Amino acid sequence: MQKRTGQKLLRFDRRLGARFVAGADEAGRGSLAGPLVVAGVLLDYGSLREHRVRPLAFLNDSKQCSHERREELFRAVMGCAERVAVRVIPPGEIDRSGLHRSNLAGLRAMLEALTPPAEACLVDGFRLGPAAPEHMAVIDGDEKSAAIAAASIVAKVTRDRLMHRLDALYPAYGFAQHVGYITPGHSAAVRRHGPSAVHRLSFDARCFKDEAAA
Numbered sequence: 001m002q003k004r005t006g007q008k009l010l011r012f013d014r015r016l017g018a019r020f021v022a023g024a025d026e027a028g029r030g031s032l033a034g035p036l037v038v039a040g041v042l043l044d045y046g047s048l049r050e051h052r053v054r055p056l057a058f059l060n061d062s063k064q065c066s067h068e069r070r071e072e073l074f075r076a077v078m079g080c081a082e083r084v085a086v087r088v089i090p091p092g093e094i095d096r097s098g099l100h101r102s103n104l105a106g107l108r109a110m111l112e113a114l115t116p117p118a119e120a121c122l123v124d125g126f127r128l129g130p131a132a133p134e135h136m137a138v139i140d141g142d143e144k145s146a147a148i149a150a151a152s153i154v155a156k157v158t159r160d161r162l163m164h165r166l167d168a169l170y171p172a173y174g175f176a177q178h179v180g181y182i183t184p185g186h187s188a189a190v191r192r193h194g195p196s197a198v199h200r201l202s203f204d205a206r207c208f209k210d211e212a213a214a
Helices: 006-014 067-080 091-097 099-114 146-169 184-193
Strands: 020-027 036-044 083-089 120-124 136-138
Touching: 006 146, 020 099, 020 146, 036 099, 036 146, 067 146, 083 099, 083 146, 091 099, 099 120, 120 146
Parallel strands: 020 120, 120 136
Antiparallel strands: 020 036, 036 083
């Protein structure tokens, strides 16, 4: 049974002493196929209390939540957040610019979209450089900060939904099961059919070996 972690994460943000707290995170960084989805969520701690905060009771890192819980939390975040921003970075852009550079650019764009009114900006793990709004990199931030965890949920649910749509376009690869990550079945499908138009061709060929999904 999942713990009610939401209050702990909300307390982390409240201790910053800011009314508007922005969090940014991504989903699909380690995927072999499909887009990288970057999300930003702005929480208004001046109004986020009592009945408005109750739906966030189980808020946590998206990787710690079941599919059903993520869908519930996605609806809760969309109902509670002051503002939400999402950017979908396609495989072709990742191949041209590189995964890390694409990720940092996406995270910067999310914070820029929320500032102002964001007074405190939090990112899961990465320093984004001087071109980004002033921010704090929080190691394992999606397990500590409500704003980052909310962004994690939005990015993950958005990406999973996109991968299910891609499954209908490219049924040979099983995207609905592994959402683009490396599994024995995914690797076998790529060896059998070759990469699709939504595979990241810049990945090392070793990525096509049988490995567990990240």
